[in-house]
Amino acid sequence: MECTERQIAALDLVCSPRTEVLNLIRNVVTTVSREAGFGPDDTSQIEISVDEACTNVIRHAYTGYPKGADDPGQVALRVQICPMADRMAITVIDQGRRTSCEAFRGIASLEEYIAQPQAHHGLGSYIISRFMDKVEYHSSPETGTVLVMVKYRRSTEETAP
Amino acid sequence: MECTERQIAALDLVCSPRTEVLNLIRNVVTTVSREAGFGPDDTSQIEISVDEACTNVIRHAYTGYPKGADDPGQVALRVQICPMADRMAITVIDQGRRTSCEAFRGIASLEEYIAQPQAHHGLGSYIISRFMDKVEYHSSPETGTVLVMVKYRRSTEETAP
Amino acid sequence: MKPFELLEGQPAGGDRYIGLTLKGYLDAHTVTEFESHMDRSIEQGGRRYLLDVSELSYISSAGIGALMGLTQRLRREQGELVLLRPNEKVFKILEKLGFTKIFRLAWTREEGERMLGV
Amino acid sequence: MKPFELLEGQPAGGDRYIGLTLKGYLDAHTVTEFESHMDRSIEQGGRRYLLDVSELSYISSAGIGALMGLTQRLRREQGELVLLRPNEKVFKILEKLGFTKIFRLAWTREEGERMLGV
Ligand SMILES: Nc1ncnc2c1ncn2[C@@H]1O[C@H](COP(=O)(O)OP(=O)(O)O)[C@@H](O)[C@H]1O
């Protein structure tokens, strides 16, 4: 795992890229976040951000992935959770179809989202960038697609509008 | 991870062998167990069994492990959780001091436990063998000490006395 | 608890509006069931909906997108969707993203009915 | 919620017995605090304890071992330890292991006081 900093635990979830796993992933992330001392608001923002990242992997990276196939060793959605002293880092990794950094960015504002005529897109990435303090996206044939999200622990729960 | 069977998720926790991590491990295991469809009684039995296995690693395998050292990459307590269709397998791994299969067995009955004059020992292993359906213990310099515990999902929650 | 449940007509709004209750979580997994239910209901003529979300424990962009699509579709047809009593967690997420200014939220059934114009 | 809390003397039993409340979880991490508190208390002459465990959410062998040691030590000195109102989860674990036959359990304060002989 990519957790080089001092910490007392690191988690690695290897899942089938199916929407069925989202609830488990959310529950585990929420558990770790609370245990790491994040308040309910921050925990809820981490929860939805991780969900969005995983949903993207299932929907975009592994589009057409057969529903019945169940071998996470082969076609996997990986979530690594590293609670650290002052922050939590969550890395979402896939080996599926890669996309450009630009496509990943999603919408820039809510206005852009509303203006879309029919199906609404780009909200997932927007949520991640709004709620997480640091987001890094890179993709290569060797590493697969790696999304690193970091949230810092605030002493008091305050959230900018 | 040692999960070769069909399943939709597998978890790997790498922790510092400190008692501080027990609550996190319990919470994660409990979350996965519930999500995998185990009822409250079975979940509670899985929870305490995993706690006992991890406590043993911290207390016995890593006795004297310095409290301040925090590098799970080096001196790690590893917990792998594999929810499967009909059961849940949990593997606890350490690279610490090894013990014999016999020592690990603990007490054979509660009477033996009570008869001990002062400090009480062996209850942890007893709990694991009482509450889990299958327990395998092996230890070698290559693999470290590996404890595999399996609990089957019952259709209804019934528990033998 | 079931992960997701959609109950219709309890309590019903007569033929003035359709009362629905959404329970559990609305994510990429459960949203398809919600969307197809709503599609059928609108095809059968539904235009005004009071959606009790007080027992909705979680919503992701998939769920928000579905509510957004519904809202715009119903408004085009002079209908409306009102969300009744989101819990604190769901409300805070919607608020921080700006959706409390887009969706119509009510805190009592009466307020919701007023918003639906019934 | 704090992971572990030990509150003494509320409500107190006068000098007839010591009332304690144990909250949170009693595992290998928190047991040392519990044991040293009890050691001090017994050294100061405590012999009869009513331990309210109704808010104890979890106990492992470390905690059970501590209660076992306490029970045997107090009985040797004509004292007693009574556990008041374990929750269902803790009770079931103790029961399945056979400890409900070893520990004294009470479901009301009055019953506990009777068991302590006060
Ligand atoms: N893991 C991924 N693999 C491939 N493409 C991705 C991945 N994540 C995001 N994308 C791309 O980024 C775009 C924006 O994603 P998102 O903001 O979640 O909106 P939506 O999923 O609604 O389209 C997607 O449409 C997709 O093209």
Ligand SMILES: Nc1ncnc2c1ncn2[C@@H]1O[C@H](COP(=O)(O)OP(=O)(O)O)[C@@H](O)[C@H]1O
């Ligand atoms: N992971 C481990 N590494 C080394 N020794 C162990 C390990 N697990 C258990 N043991 C040995 O097995 C014995 C029985 O353990 P247990 O039943 O938990 O009782 P206790 O911890 O109270 O002694 C311990 O005393 C210890 O010697």
